[in-house]
Amino acid sequence: MRLLPIVVTTVGLAAAAPALAADMTVTVDLPRLNTASYHRPYVAVWIERPDQTAVQTLAVWYQQTRNNEGDGKDWLKDLRTWWRKGGRAMSLPADGVSGATRAPGRQTITVPAARLRGLQPGQYNIVVEAARELGGREVVRAPFRWGGANTADASGSTELGAVRVTVSR
Amino acid sequence: MKKTIALLTLAAALAAPMAAQAHRAWMAPTSTSLSGNDAWVGFDAGMSNGVFIPDHAAMRMNGLVVTAPDGSSVQPEHLMQGQYRTTFDVHLTQNGTYKIANVMGGVMASYKLNGEQKRWRGSAAEFPAALPEGATDVQATRTASRIETFVTLNNATETVFKTTGEGLELVPVTHPNDLAAGEAASFKLLKDGQPAADLEVTVARGGVRYRDNPEEMTVRTGADGGFTVTWPEAGMYWLNASVRAPAQGDAPGSNASYVAVMEVLP
Numbered sequence: 001m002r003l004l005p006i007v008v009t010t011v012g013l014a015a016a017a018p019a020l021a022a023d024m025t026v027t028v029d030l031p032r033l034n035t036a037s038y039h040r041p042y043v044a045v046w047i048e049r050p051d052q053t054a055v056q057t058l059a060v061w062y063q064q065t066r067n068n069e070g071d072g073k074d075w076l077k078d079l080r081t082w083w084r085k086g087g088r089a090m091s092l093p094a095d096g097v098s099g100a101t102r103a104p105g106r107q108t109i110t111v112p113a114a115r116l117r118g119l120q121p122g123q124y125n126i127v128v129e130a131a132r133e134l135g136g137r138e139v140v141r142a143p144f145r146w147g148g149a150n151t152a153d154a155s156g157s158t159e160l161g162a163v164r165v166t167v168s169r
Numbered sequence: 170m171k172k173t174i175a176l177l178t179l180a181a182a183l184a185a186p187m188a189a190q191a192h193r194a195w196m197a198p199t200s201t202s203l204s205g206n207d208a209w210v211g212f213d214a215g216m217s218n219g220v221f222i223p224d225h226a227a228m229r230m231n232g233l234v235v236t237a238p239d240g241s242s243v244q245p246e247h248l249m250q251g252q253y254r255t256t257f258d259v260h261l262t263q264n265g266t267y268k269i270a271n272v273m274g275g276v277m278a279s280y281k282l283n284g285e286q287k288r289w290r291g292s293a294a295e296f297p298a299a300l301p302e303g304a305t306d307v308q309a310t311r312t313a314s315r316i317e318t319f320v321t322l323n324n325a326t327e328t329v330f331k332t333t334g335e336g337l338e339l340v341p342v343t344h345p346n347d348l349a350a351g352e353a354a355s356f357k358l359l360k361d362g363q364p365a366a367d368l369e370v371t372v373a374r375g376g377v378r379y380r381d382n383p384e385e386m387t388v389r390t391g392a393d394g395g396f397t398v399t400w401p402e403a404g405m406y407w408l409n410a411s412v413r414a415p416a417q418g419d420a421p422g423s424n425a426s427y428v429a430v431m432e433v434l435p
């Protein structure tokens with residue numbers, strides 16, 4: 001019975017946070033590839049300025065465990081562009097950013113505006129990079145505007161399919 | 170002499186099955202086509218996803234045999250096993266083509282003893298005598314792995330192409346030290362001395378770290394075990410084929426794999 005006030009408080013907090021609605025959504029299509037030894041790709045998604053300097057990493061999907069071949073973090077450097085432009089300076093795992101590798105199909109990243117508090121209105125790119133064990137690497141850029149509703153589309157040709165950015169406000 | 174080598178090879182093979190089957194095993198020479206009175210060639214051998222990129226495991230060289238153009242066996246020098254690669258040198262003193270091969274083989278068996286599932290690994294000669302008395306449900310698989318490369322001092326010769334009739338082996342139609350970008354080269358694969366038909370051969374070029382596309386090719390062997398590769402560009406190439414046949418009743422299964430490293434010059 002003494003738990004009740006706490007429960008009430010939690011519910012109250014959740015209700016009082018409508019600002020958590022997604023204000024940017026990035027969908028990434030990971031192609032289904034027919035190869036003898038398919039491994040899910042490592043993927044990084046980040047925001048960069050038009051001059052290609054990195055602003056913020058939104059997601060990085062990599063093997064979260066250690067196996068007999070090594071630790072999942074051993075191959076983060078194969079996301080070469082992301083690694084050079086910001087990944088190597090990050091401390092991982094990072095809350096809300098790092099996660100397990102994803103299966104082929106459409107994957108969605110939702111980013112509440114609260115997480116982009118420091119982002120000045122203007123023109124940016126969403127960059128998606130994928131690197132696959134015994135496979136290739138590909139980087140796709142989708143230019144978008146921050147500071148008003150708009151959408152952007154781009155597409156990869158080998159390791160990535162369609163990438164769509166939706167800014168809802 | 171030959172017999173001693175064969176025995177040594179066999180003994181070595183038993184001691185060291187390949188550590189990481191999932192990764193690609195490669196043995197890369199520092200040069201493949203040499204001139205002069207004598208020459209040295211160094212070799213790096215390892216296992217990794219990107220061929221010739223030493224970033225995973227060193228190769229154990231227990232089955233290493235270097236065959237000179239006159240058929241004699243040459244002692245490799247300066248053998249050193251590092252964390253990610255094993256290196257050694259070969260001093261070429263005869264004119265002609267040398268074969269450098271790491272050959273391993275044996276028998277893997279599973280059996281039941283007093284209801285418990287057990288495993289055994291050893292040489293073909295020991296099998297099945299080495300299994301404990303009372304072993305039942307014995308399922309055996311013969312394994313044979315050959316990783317090889319060729320280097321030539323002055324004019325190329327073909328004496329080292331003689332096959333043994335064990336496992337997967339390559340019979341060059343085009344000499345492996347006479348490969349050029351843009352040209353086609355033909356080879357034949359044999360399984361236990363017979364044409365290895367309808368096998369997939371993977372052809373991977375080194376330097377994958379410096380490009381985004383692996384640019385691998387696959388070709389299939391014909392009814393005579395033959396296949397042809399047209400080299401898209403110069404580089405060090407890795408060719409691989411393998412055959413698996415599961416055990417059927419009392420007939421043992423068979424796992425055989427073959428790797429050749431060949432240099433294609435501009």
